[in-house]
Amino acid sequence: GGTTKDSAGANSGGTQSTATADPNAAAKQGVKMAFLPKQLNNPYSDIEVSGGKTALAELKGEYKLVGPNDASASSQVSYINTLIQQQQDVIGIAANDSNAVCPSLNQARGAGVKVVAFDSDAAKDCRDVFVNQASTQGIGDKLVELASKLAGGSGEVAILSATPNATNQNAWIEVVRADLAKPEHAGLKLVKIAYGNDEDQKSFQEAQGLLQSYPNLKVIISPTTVGIAAAARYLSSSSYKGKVALTGLGTPNQLREYVKNGTVTEFALWKPADVGYLAAYAGVALASGQITGAQGQKFKAGRLGEYTIGANGEIVLGPPTVFDSANIDNFTF
Amino acid sequence: MMRQNPGPAPLLEVRDVSKSFGAVAAVAGVSFPLYAGEAHALVGENGAGKSTIVKMLAGVHRPDTGTLVLDGAPVDFGSPAEARAAGIAVIYQEPTLFPDLSVAENIVMGRHPRGRLGMIDRAAVRAEAEGLFSRLGVRIDIERPARGLSIADQQIVEIAKALGADARLLIMDEPTAALSLVEVERLFTVAGTLREEGAAIMFISHRFEEITALCQRVTVMRDGRHVSTDPIDDLTVEEMVRRMVGRDLDALFPKQEVEPGAVVLEVEGLARQGVFRDISFSVRAGEIVALAGLVGSGRSEVVQAVFGVDERDAGSVRLNGKRLRAGSPKAAMAAGMALVPEDRRQQGLLMDLSIERNVNLPRSGALARLGFLFGGGERREARRWTERLRTRYGRLTDAVGTLSGGNQQKVVLAKWLATDPRVLIVDEPTRGIDVGTKAEVHRLMSALAAEGVAVLMVSSELPEVLGMADRVLVVREGRIVAEIPRAEATEDSVMFAAMGQEAAA
Amino acid sequence: MNATKAATPRRRMAAPQAIFSTVFKARESGIVLALILLIAFTATRNSRFLSAQSIRDILLGTAILAVLAVGQAIVMITRNIDLSVGSVLGLSAFAVGSLLRDNQGVPVIVALLAGLVLGGACGVLNGVLVRFGQVPALVVTLGTLYALRGVNYLWAGGQQINADRLPGSFLDFGNQAILGVPWLVLIGLVVLVVATIVLRGYRAGRELYAMGSSPQAAELAGIKVSRNTIAAFLVSGALAGLAGVLFAARFGTIDAAAGTGYELNVVAAAVVGGVAVFGGSGTVWGAGLGALLLTVIGSCLAVLDINQFWQQAIVGALILLAIGADRLVASRVARALRKRDSHV
Amino acid sequence: MSEAALSEPALTRGRASWAQRLASWDTAVIVLAVLALLIASGAVHNFGTSRNFTFLLLDLLPVALVALPMTFVIVTGEIDLSVASTLGLTSAVMGLLWDSGLSIETIMPLCVVLGAVLGALNGFFVTVLRLPSLAVTIGTMALYRGLALVVLGDQAVAGFPRSYTSWVTGTVGGGVVPNLLIPLVVLALAFGLVLHATPVGRKVYAVGASEQAARFAGIRVRQLKFWLYVVSGAVAGLAGVLWTLRYSSARADNGFGIELAVVAAVLLGGVSIFGGKGTLPGVLAGAVLLATVQNALRLQDVSSEALNIVTGALLIISVLLPNLVTSARAAVRRRRAMIQEGKG
Numbered sequence A: 001g002g003t004t005k006d007s008a009g010a011n012s013g014g015t016q017s018t019a020t021a022d023p024n025a026a027a028k029q030g031v032k033m034a035f036l037p038k039q040l041n042n043p044y045s046d047i048e049v050s051g052g053k054t055a056l057a058e059l060k061g062e063y064k065l066v067g068p069n070d071a072s073a074s075s076q077v078s079y080i081n082t083l084i085q086q087q088q089d090v091i092g093i094a095a096n097d098s099n100a101v102c103p104s105l106n107q108a109r110g111a112g113v114k115v116v117a118f119d120s121d122a123a124k125d126c127r128d129v130f131v132n133q134a135s136t137q138g139i140g141d142k143l144v145e146l147a148s149k150l151a152g153g154s155g156e157v158a159i160l161s162a163t164p165n166a167t168n169q170n171a172w173i174e175v176v177r178a179d180l181a182k183p184e185h186a187g188l189k190l191v192k193i194a195y196g197n198d199e200d201q202k203s204f205q206e207a208q209g210l211l212q213s214y215p216n217l218k219v220i221i222s223p224t225t226v227g228i229a230a231a232a233r234y235l236s237s238s239s240y241k242g243k244v245a246l247t248g249l250g251t252p253n254q255l256r257e258y259v260k261n262g263t264v265t266e267f268a269l270w271k272p273a274d275v276g277y278l279a280a281y282a283g284v285a286l287a288s289g290q291i292t293g294a295q296g297q298k299f300k301a302g303r304l305g306e307y308t309i310g311a312n313g314e315i316v317l318g319p320p321t322v323f324d325s326a327n328i329d330n331f332t333f
Numbered sequence B: 001m002m003r004q005n006p007g008p009a010p011l012l013e014v015r016d017v018s019k020s021f022g023a024v025a026a027v028a029g030v031s032f033p034l035y036a037g038e039a040h041a042l043v044g045e046n047g048a049g050k051s052t053i054v055k056m057l058a059g060v061h062r063p064d065t066g067t068l069v070l071d072g073a074p075v076d077f078g079s080p081a082e083a084r085a086a087g088i089a090v091i092y093q094e095p096t097l098f099p100d101l102s103v104a105e106n107i108v109m110g111r112h113p114r115g116r117l118g119m120i121d122r123a124a125v126r127a128e129a130e131g132l133f134s135r136l137g138v139r140i141d142i143e144r145p146a147r148g149l150s151i152a153d154q155q156i157v158e159i160a161k162a163l164g165a166d167a168r169l170l171i172m173d174e175p176t177a178a179l180s181l182v183e184v185e186r187l188f189t190v191a192g193t194l195r196e197e198g199a200a201i202m203f204i205s206h207r208f209e210e211i212t213a214l215c216q217r218v219t220v221m222r223d224g225r226h227v228s229t230d231p232i233d234d235l236t237v238e239e240m241v242r243r244m245v246g247r248d249l250d251a252l253f254p255k256q257e258v259e260p261g262a263v264v265l266e267v268e269g270l271a272r273q274g275v276f277r278d279i280s281f282s283v284r285a286g287e288i289v290a291l292a293g294l295v296g297s298g299r300s301e302v303v304q305a306v307f308g309v310d311e312r313d314a315g316s317v318r319l320n321g322k323r324l325r326a327g328s329p330k331a332a333m334a335a336g337m338a339l340v341p342e343d344r345r346q347q348g349l350l351m352d353l354s355i356e357r358n359v360n361l362p363r364s365g366a367l368a369r370l371g372f373l374f375g376g377g378e379r380r381e382a383r384r385w386t387e388r389l390r391t392r393y394g395r396l397t398d399a400v401g402t403l404s405g406g407n408q409q410k411v412v413l414a415k416w417l418a419t420d421p422r423v424l425i426v427d428e429p430t431r432g433i434d435v436g437t438k439a440e441v442h443r444l445m446s447a448l449a450a451e452g453v454a455v456l457m458v459s460s461e462l463p464e465v466l467g468m469a470d471r472v473l474v475v476r477e478g479r480i481v482a483e484i485p486r487a488e489a490t491e492d493s494v495m496f497a498a499m500g501q502e503a504a505a
Numbered sequence C: 001m002n003a004t005k006a007a008t009p010r011r012r013m014a015a016p017q018a019i020f021s022t023v024f025k026a027r028e029s030g031i032v033l034a035l036i037l038l039i040a041f042t043a044t045r046n047s048r049f050l051s052a053q054s055i056r057d058i059l060l061g062t063a064i065l066a067v068l069a070v071g072q073a074i075v076m077i078t079r080n081i082d083l084s085v086g087s088v089l090g091l092s093a094f095a096v097g098s099l100l101r102d103n104q105g106v107p108v109i110v111a112l113l114a115g116l117v118l119g120g121a122c123g124v125l126n127g128v129l130v131r132f133g134q135v136p137a138l139v140v141t142l143g144t145l146y147a148l149r150g151v152n153y154l155w156a157g158g159q160q161i162n163a164d165r166l167p168g169s170f171l172d173f174g175n176q177a178i179l180g181v182p183w184l185v186l187i188g189l190v191v192l193v194v195a196t197i198v199l200r201g202y203r204a205g206r207e208l209y210a211m212g213s214s215p216q217a218a219e220l221a222g223i224k225v226s227r228n229t230i231a232a233f234l235v236s237g238a239l240a241g242l243a244g245v246l247f248a249a250r251f252g253t254i255d256a257a258a259g260t261g262y263e264l265n266v267v268a269a270a271v272v273g274g275v276a277v278f279g280g281s282g283t284v285w286g287a288g289l290g291a292l293l294l295t296v297i298g299s300c301l302a303v304l305d306i307n308q309f310w311q312q313a314i315v316g317a318l319i320l321l322a323i324g325a326d327r328l329v330a331s332r333v334a335r336a337l338r339k340r341d342s343h344v
Numbered sequence D: 001m002s003e004a005a006l007s008e009p010a011l012t013r014g015r016a017s018w019a020q021r022l023a024s025w026d027t028a029v030i031v032l033a034v035l036a037l038l039i040a041s042g043a044v045h046n047f048g049t050s051r052n053f054t055f056l057l058l059d060l061l062p063v064a065l066v067a068l069p070m071t072f073v074i075v076t077g078e079i080d081l082s083v084a085s086t087l088g089l090t091s092a093v094m095g096l097l098w099d100s101g102l103s104i105e106t107i108m109p110l111c112v113v114l115g116a117v118l119g120a121l122n123g124f125f126v127t128v129l130r131l132p133s134l135a136v137t138i139g140t141m142a143l144y145r146g147l148a149l150v151v152l153g154d155q156a157v158a159g160f161p162r163s164y165t166s167w168v169t170g171t172v173g174g175g176v177v178p179n180l181l182i183p184l185v186v187l188a189l190a191f192g193l194v195l196h197a198t199p200v201g202r203k204v205y206a207v208g209a210s211e212q213a214a215r216f217a218g219i220r221v222r223q224l225k226f227w228l229y230v231v232s233g234a235v236a237g238l239a240g241v242l243w244t245l246r247y248s249s250a251r252a253d254n255g256f257g258i259e260l261a262v263v264a265a266v267l268l269g270g271v272s273i274f275g276g277k278g279t280l281p282g283v284l285a286g287a288v289l290l291a292t293v294q295n296a297l298r299l300q301d302v303s304s305e306a307l308n309i310v311t312g313a314l315l316i317i318s319v320l321l322p323n324l325v326t327s328a329r330a331a332v333r334r335r336r337a338m339i340q341e342g343k344g
């Protein structure tokens, strides 16, 4: 069985969120927190966890990064098991499948390990808190707002998403669908949802496909950094450049060139690093017993200030930033 | 002439070479010379080490000890390529063709004639192949892939291949095993000319009439050791055999007279598109019936269709009156039929598997106890049958591929005799088998017949046919053209029927 | 004398060369047919499918796969297989990518050579292990498939080389055309033609077929099996390296995962193109056609606006269909051959 | 016996002296596997714990399970790359049926049957249409995975009965031995007995060694192969069920890519890809070896990219090693012979 020798927080029976929190407890030092992103070597999640590293440095904790090269739930489970064996204090995970990781996550919590889901949630009964980059609703609304602006209020819209199973993207797309159904967006017509599987090349080809199958396409929305970059590249090299607009979620570094050459005018994203940063603070707060994940509990997150835990242990980072030719050069991530 | 006092120095000399595989000493301290302009026979029982010598001369194996001396200088062939470069061409005992490539390409492989830009000159290739075949007086479509050639045709292609290399030393390891008189005659004429032109020839065969017809000098081997090397004329066949076997041999074709019983095998109107048609015959219990004919006349296809490995387009096969399901060897075996196929490498054996596995394959079901194959049952059976056929091997777990050609053939026989069949079909049963064993096999066959087994034998060896058969069915171009009872069966009557009327004219 | 008679029975198997040449034509004709049908169908549904833009996209896509498939075909003909191509492609793509990123001045040709050399080295490694280690090619290349990908991850880590970091000349090379033919396509064609000539017209080529057809016989025939085997893997590796460069030029974004899972497409392309899995037969043209077919299938599905979830299923079904048709043609010809034999 | 040099088959294939048994491939792998376990337990912190043992077996299970029938298939000289997709499709269908409210007790057998049917389709293509199995199963790999997407699309079905999910992840009486070890051991014994001690097993080897010779010995080759594919499919289906229960989540992409891991284990276990050689204990050892090394290295915080490299290297070395040993022994023997000759 997993002894929990150096996780004092856990000794006070704080493994279940039923336990009472002590907001004034001192932040423990030397907390061992391991980050398990969806997939290693994915530029986006690298930025995310880098934030976690900074935070743990500030908190004098031990940062660790593990993860598979394929974004599959089963390989994540193997890593969770490994982390249990290594007796980490906190696991920060971006779940590839909210349910598949559950049994092992609960095993971890049984062994006194705190679990912070970030970026993409695990089922809420198997993690302590979820750090959400922005409320699902907020992102969905933002995407529709951008699209409608670029389409001038009416026209055909297509979505280039990640994998068909991607939890986030699907949630956002639902919101987008709902918004488009509203009367004020009656002019906008969602003609197709294509999936680039977060593979650069597949996304590239899917973009081709969209443009060929929908002559009257006005806007492509790509709510994934891989997709939007690939689509931007195809547009800028194809005859559709300038005719078809592109927006979605992407990093400034990827899209800077295309914003400058006019392929992309506006796109949005939160600061990925902050997601990891917040997750780390939440994790340490949990390990120190300052919070247990119950709604209404508050904790300080370094330079980001104070956060309050919302319903279902959800912690929302804040509204996304919109980038355009004017402000893009102020961001380097 | 030249063979009385051959060239001063031998072209190539084998000096005290040895080669062993694991515990088996295949060749131990053998020496003999090969003279230019002379055909040298190498004789010995199965497993005596002949092919191993060949493989050392060919650069396939390196001698463990001893040396090969070419033109007075010792040579050490690291690979077949080097031996080739030194002007040695080999016809291996087992055909080594490229099934996917055309016959022509098989012949020139490794030495394609080249035209401009070093590109292969296709015309020249075709011309060379055509030329060689006309020299051998055979017609094989040179554009056809080698796959599916009958074993005999394969052997012929091999010969053409070797002749094409116009080598100084031509080694032939049982090239005639698959051939019938006609091809053999042609081959010998060609070989003769080569010899006149000053090439050295090394010839291996288990047929003494061939040896005496072609060779001037003979080396006898026994159990991997050198027994003697003499001019052919100083040695009678009896003496040769005695030296090979180490004892005297009795009559070669000891056919017991048996009173045939009831009809066991009945074949009616068997036909296969493009290969044979209206084949009808029957075999009685205790009777040995031979299918004779020229190579390529379709005999193997007939028996294969009877056994069911080949589909048939028409006709029926009855065993003890029961009709056999077409295209099902399983059914044939269940009814008590066994087929010893002509091509042991492709059809008869699993080269990489052990002797034991091979011998027991057709009966693994019968050997199982409660469905399982535990205990030494397989081992015992395998030992019993291999010993009964005097097979020479290291241990039963050796891969069959490591056995000598003849011993492989014995394993195939053992495999099928072990099923004790009521109808035994044998296709070239003694191909590549030495005199001693041949006698043994023949004794076995007639013994089986005496026990009431119906035997159907395909053979290209006339003496064998005449010696063993109660009746001879002659096949020509896929049809049975004559049925000759033992009494009237003679070389002439059979050949005459096999060739067709034109031969008379 | 009677020798000629001895031969008479055999005359019936004499099959005029004509038949065989038709066989070979037939071998590929199956795929060509499938291809035409597919394109025709799609074009009728969506005229844009035959727009210059889309054709260009298809050809560019094919070029990379075809280059890989040619290498694969050469290896498969020798009764081997090279599963490492995907990883080699990734490695070469990243290597060349970072080379160009760090020194913008490097001309395209140098990049191409770099890719060829790097890939070739990997190929030689495979070849040596297969030949001198006597490890079956499937095992070796499955091993290098993992290992090289690992190396790539170690080296590249999370960094991604984006289009904006690559020299414009290189990106142009990926998209622009000379006399209307895109560079990538041109390179693909050159590879195809050269390989065909060597395999059909030169000793080395024929020896590869021989080795695949019967390894033992090849040894006995004095063919330099070691040299040829390694050469075959070298070519396959080098072409994979080349493909890596083309990949970089075309897609502009390169991370450690580039080309992951390609090996199966490549093998599929070769096999669909009629290259025998157990060696000895097949043509690089076939492999090239196979590559084209797979790419066309891909973009047809995108254009036909087929439900995302059905696409992969359809790809699989079409692959099965293609090889099925191919086999049908082959066996029909074989039967014709046997009949031909009978009545001479 | 290990793979042999083409030029002189007998040298390695010949007799089975003790020293050579040790040099034999599958024995070597078994030894390696045991060593790996011992070393890891000794050297790696947290490896030896009972919980980790459970984790190890849970990771090992699907691969080992699917490897059992795969061994049969590969020994006959064919291959089945579609297993992972079969697993995925069964998992997806399981989810669908569960949503539709069927009882888990009816669903599970249905899923195994579905697997068998999918296997039968492979068998049909390979034995009736006589298409190369590599091509066919690449095709069905895409097809089945695609159908899985069609069935379940982007959802993931969860909420399978606790009793089952916890049994799958649980251990016998809360001890060390995972419940799942029971079916694995039972099946392993069954498959092992059949392959090594029954007429069927003999036939499987015979077919792999020479299809034609097997036919001449009255073996119904195509029938045999067909049923092997059916079994392969059924076991993959079972694996799909267990996978779904273990992760308590049915998804279209379950088990993606494990076919390579399975093939790796089988080849690592000493099965010849050309058929006719290999043993089941070897294969299981291969699977254990891979799982152990990966588990241990992960505990040592070795990055997953390095894991790739190790896996690949392991695959090659474990095959390379015995070959080197055998050829070394051959050289020694030759030298000894000369020395003796020199004396005598």
Ligand SMILES: Nc1ncnc2c1ncn2[C@@H]1O[C@H](COP(=O)(O)OP(=O)(O)OP(=O)(O)O)[C@@H](O)[C@H]1O
Pocket (backbone or CB within 6 Å): B021, B022, B024, B025, B026, B027, B044, B045, B046, B047, B048, B049, B050, B051, B052, B053, B093, B392, B393, B394, B401, B402, B403, B404, B405, B406, B407, B432, B434, D008, D009, D010, D011, D014
């Ligand atoms: N590669 C090998 N490995 C092990 N043993 C071998 C190998 N090759 C030959 N032998 C053994 O060496 C002995 C001689 O074999 P060889 O083939 O030279 O006999 P042979 O004289 O050609 O017989 P045959 O007349 O039947 O062809 C046989 O006992 C055979 O089992």
Ligand SMILES: Nc1ncnc2c1ncn2[C@@H]1O[C@H](COP(=O)(O)OP(=O)(O)OP(=O)(O)O)[C@@H](O)[C@H]1O
Pocket (backbone or CB within 6 Å): B147, B148, B149, B150, B151, B152, B153, B178, B275, B293, B294, B295, B296, B297, B298, B299, B300, B301, B302, B342, B460, C009, C010, C013
């Ligand atoms: N698998 C095959 N495919 C195509 N043609 C074949 C095949 N096997 C044999 N043949 C041809 O069919 C004819 C009959 O071959 P078969 O082997 O039956 O002749 P045979 O009378 O048995 O002579 P032998 O047995 O001495 O070779 C030959 O011309 C042979 O070349």
Ligand SMILES: [Mg+2]
Pocket (backbone or CB within 6 Å): B050, B051, B052, B093, B173, B404, B405, B406
């Ligand atoms: Mg011999």
Ligand SMILES: [Mg+2]
Pocket (backbone or CB within 6 Å): B150, B299, B300, B301, B342, B427, B458
């Ligand atoms: Mg015959």
